[in-house]
Amino acid sequence: MDLMHQEIQLSLDQYSRLEKLHLHFNLPEQAIICTLCGYALATDDDRVGRHLGEKHHIPKGARRKLNALINSLQLPSPETLPKRPDGSAPHPHLQIQEGKACRHCGLRSTSLTILSRHVRTLHKRDIAATRSSGKHWLRDHIVDNLAFQSWTLKDIKRAWTITPPRASTQRSKKSDNRLLQPVPDPIQRLADQLLHEERTRSELHSATLNRPTDGDVLSTQALLTNWMRRTGWDRTFEGADYQILISLSSLPMPSSQPLYLGMHRGGHELSSSATDENRLLSIVAALDRLFDQCGETVRFTDVSVRRWLRSRFTDRPYKAPFELVSQSNSERIYRNEFKRCICFWLRVWRLPRAISRSVTGRIFTTHQRRMLEELWLDSCWTPCDNDDENAENAYAGSALWLRQENLSSEAGQEEEEEEEEEEEGEEEEDVDDDDDGSEFSKSEDTASDALYGEGLSDEEYGSDNQWYRVSESRNGGQGELQPGSHRVPSRETDNSCDPSVDAVLRFCYEMVTEHFEDGRASSALLVYFSAVRGLSRQEGNEYLRPARYTPILSRLIYCTRLIFLEAILPLRAHTYAGFAVRPRYGQLAALNAVRVDQMCDGTMSPLGEFLSLLAYGMTLQRSEGPAWHFDWSEDGQTISWDGDTRLSMGQFRSLAHEAFRQATENLPGQGNNRLDKWKALTIAKSSWANPDSYISGKRDGRT
Known part of the structure; x- marks a missing residue:
C-alpha cells in the first residue's frame, strides 16, 4: 500500500485545481471526495466530470481534461475501500450522519422504527430479562445519538462510528437540538443499585408500620372507579x-x-x-x-x-x-x-x-x-x-x-396488532317497550x-x-x-x-x-x-x-x-x-x-x-371522558394517539391532494387537461353548495 501511495504524485497545480473544483484527493485510502456532497466519487470513465456538471453546474471549460487526470490515477472503487475503525476522528470532508445501534447485536440503522421492530422481533428474551431490573422501554435496548461516516452516500452497513467534534462551530443546526448522550453502563448500574437499595429501605420502613385495618381496606376499595368495582378485575x-x-x-x-x-x-x-x-x-x-x-x-x-x-x-x-x-x-x-x-x-x-x-x-x-x-x-x-x-x-x-x-431457536411470530372495530348508530325507539x-x-x-x-x-x-x-x-x-x-x-x-x-x-x-x-x-x-x-x-x-x-x-x-x-x-x-x-x-x-x-x-x-x-x-x-387522548410532538408536526399511532402534517396534507386527484379523475365527460378538470370540479362544488343551482342543473340535464 505504501508503494502505491508513493507512485501517485500530484503537483501543486493539480492539487490546487482539484480544490477549486471542490474535490479532495484522499490518502491513505485512495479516493476522490466531493467536498460539497461529502462522499467519494466513482472514477471510471467521465463520471467525475459528469457529477460536477450535472450536480453542481460547473462549466465545461473548468472541467476540461479533468477526467483524463482522474483516470490516470487508476483509483479503486469507493465501495472497495476499507472502512476505518470505530471511534476514529471525523474525516473533514465526509458527511456525518446520525444513527442508532442495537445494544444486543450491534445492528446499525438511521431509522428508529426499523431498530424498534428489530428489537421486538429478535430480542424478546432480552426484553423479558431486563424487565425485572425496571427497564420497560425499547429505548433501553438501543444505543442512540451515534455519529457515522462512510465512503459512499448513506452506506450504513459499511460505516464506522466517529468521535463527534468538540468545537461548537462544527456542529450543524440539527445537532444543536440533539438529545443528551446515553449514560455509560457503569453509571447506569450504579444508579440501578442505588434505586434498589432505596426501594428495599422503603419496604422495610413500611413493614414496621401497623397492618391496615378493615377501614383501610374499605377506603382503598372506595378509591376504585365504578367500572373497576363492577368488573372486579383487581380481585x-x-x-x-x-x-x-x-x-x-x-x-x-x-x-x-x-x-x-x-x-x-x-x-x-x-x-x-x-x-x-x-x-x-x-x-x-x-x-x-x-x-x-x-x-x-x-x-x-x-x-x-x-x-x-x-x-x-x-x-x-x-x-x-x-x-x-x-x-x-x-x-x-x-x-x-x-x-x-x-x-x-x-x-x-x-x-x-x-x-x-x-x-x-x-x-x-x-x-x-x-x-x-x-x-x-x-x-x-x-x-x-x-x-x-x-x-x-x-x-x-x-x-x-x-x-x-x-x-435454541427464535420464538413464534409477533402477534399482529389487533384491529379494533367500533361503529355506533341509533335505531328508533320501540313503542312496545316498557319503561323498565x-x-x-x-x-x-x-x-x-x-x-x-x-x-x-x-x-x-x-x-x-x-x-x-x-x-x-x-x-x-x-x-x-x-x-x-x-x-x-x-x-x-x-x-x-x-x-x-x-x-x-x-x-x-x-x-x-x-x-x-x-x-x-x-x-x-x-x-x-x-x-x-x-x-x-x-x-x-x-x-x-x-x-x-x-x-x-x-x-x-x-x-x-x-x-x-x-x-x-x-x-x-x-x-x-x-x-x-x-x-x-x-x-x-x-x-x-x-x-x-x-x-x-x-x-x-x-x-x-x-x-x-x-x-x-x-x-x-355517556359520563366519562373521551376514549382516546391525543398528544402533539414538540415541533408541532406530528400527532399521536393510542400509544404508537401517529399522523404527521405532511401525511395529513396529502389527503387533500389524493382526494382532489381521485375527484378529477372520476369526473365524467371532461378532457384530460388539468384546467378543464379544475373548472368541472368548481362547477360541481357550486352545484353542491347551492340547492337552487343543483335543482336547475338537474332540470337542464347537467346532473
Whole structure:
C-alpha cells in the first residue's frame, strides 16, 4: 500500500485545481471526495466530470481534461475501500450522519422504527430479562445519538462510528437540538443499585408500620372507579401474571418453532411447543367450519325465533331479529374472540398445574378439566395416515412448557396488532317497550349496530324477503333455492358429519352454559377470558375503559348466541356430539326452555353476565371522558394517539391532494387537461353548495 501511495504524485497545480473544483484527493485510502456532497466519487470513465456538471453546474471549460487526470490515477472503487475503525476522528470532508445501534447485536440503522421492530422481533428474551431490573422501554435496548461516516452516500452497513467534534462551530443546526448522550453502563448500574437499595429501605420502613385495618381496606376499595368495582378485575387477577395471560390469548400461527410466551416469575421461560400449536390450528379451523354452519342455521331460522334469541328479557322478544354481521372482515374479528378463548384455556391446561395456578391465580374445577381433556384428547384430531405417532404426542404429559435453559431457536411470530372495530348508530325507539326496558334497549341498539348493521343489502342473508342461496355441497346437490321456496337443506343425517366440528361445538356449548362456582362469575371459563381481554397494552399493566371494552363484549355475545342456536335448534344433526336435528314443531318452546335460565339478563350464566356488563358499560360511556387522548410532538408536526399511532402534517396534507386527484379523475365527460378538470370540479362544488343551482342543473340535464 505504501508503494502505491508513493507512485501517485500530484503537483501543486493539480492539487490546487482539484480544490477549486471542490474535490479532495484522499490518502491513505485512495479516493476522490466531493467536498460539497461529502462522499467519494466513482472514477471510471467521465463520471467525475459528469457529477460536477450535472450536480453542481460547473462549466465545461473548468472541467476540461479533468477526467483524463482522474483516470490516470487508476483509483479503486469507493465501495472497495476499507472502512476505518470505530471511534476514529471525523474525516473533514465526509458527511456525518446520525444513527442508532442495537445494544444486543450491534445492528446499525438511521431509522428508529426499523431498530424498534428489530428489537421486538429478535430480542424478546432480552426484553423479558431486563424487565425485572425496571427497564420497560425499547429505548433501553438501543444505543442512540451515534455519529457515522462512510465512503459512499448513506452506506450504513459499511460505516464506522466517529468521535463527534468538540468545537461548537462544527456542529450543524440539527445537532444543536440533539438529545443528551446515553449514560455509560457503569453509571447506569450504579444508579440501578442505588434505586434498589432505596426501594428495599422503603419496604422495610413500611413493614414496621401497623397492618391496615378493615377501614383501610374499605377506603382503598372506595378509591376504585365504578367500572373497576363492577368488573372486579383487581380481585380476579390477584397474583396473576398479566404479560403471560396476554401471550396465552394470542392466535396460533403456522410455524415449526415453539411459541414463546414470556418469562415467568423465578426466571422460568414459558413456551408452547410446535406440536401443540399445530393442534390449535386444527381446532381453530374446525371452529371456523362450525361458525359457517351456525350462519347457515341462522339463515334458515324463522324471524320469531330469532327475535326471542336476541331478547334479554324472559317474557317478551326483542323488537328486531338476530342477524348475521354484514361484512366478512367483521365476521373474522368476531370469530377471533372465541378462537382466542379456546386457545387460551387449552394452553393454560397444558401447563403444569403449579405453573398454571401461578400464572392465572386460579385452579380448574373437575368439570372444567374434563371439558378441556375431552376436546384436546379427542381422536378426531389424529390424522389417519400416522395414527400411532400422533397418539403418542397427544397423550404426552410434557409439552416443553417450562424450560430453564435458553431456547435454541427464535420464538413464534409477533402477534399482529389487533384491529379494533367500533361503529355506533341509533335505531328508533320501540313503542312496545316498557319503561323498565327502554333505557337498555337504546344502549343495546347502540352497541349492537356494529354487530348487526342498520340494514342489509340484497346480497346478504337473514331476511324473509331475500333470495336464499346455498351451494350444492350444502344442499345435497339440489342447486339454488328460488325466492319464495320453503325448501330447506336435508334434515337427514348424512356422511357429511364432521367429528372435529362436533367436538368443538360440544366444548363451546358446555362453556357458554357453565354454572358459577360459589356465585362468582369469574369462575366460568368464558367470563374469566373476557376479563383477560380487558387487559390493555402488551404488558397488561392497564385496563380497558368501557368505550373500548363494550365492543369486545358485543362480539362475545354475538358468538355465544350463535352457539346456543346451533346446539338447541341445529339445521343438521351433530351426531358425534349428541345434538339432534331441530324438531319440526315446537322450536320456540325448545329455545325458551334453555333461554330463560341461560340467555337472559340477571341469570347466573356467562351470557347474563355479558349483558349486564354491556348495559353498565354503555351507561358509563355517556359520563366519562373521551376514549382516546391525543398528544402533539414538540415541533408541532406530528400527532399521536393510542400509544404508537401517529399522523404527521405532511401525511395529513396529502389527503387533500389524493382526494382532489381521485375527484378529477372520476369526473365524467371532461378532457384530460388539468384546467378543464379544475373548472368541472368548481362547477360541481357550486352545484353542491347551492340547492337552487343543483335543482336547475338537474332540470337542464347537467346532473
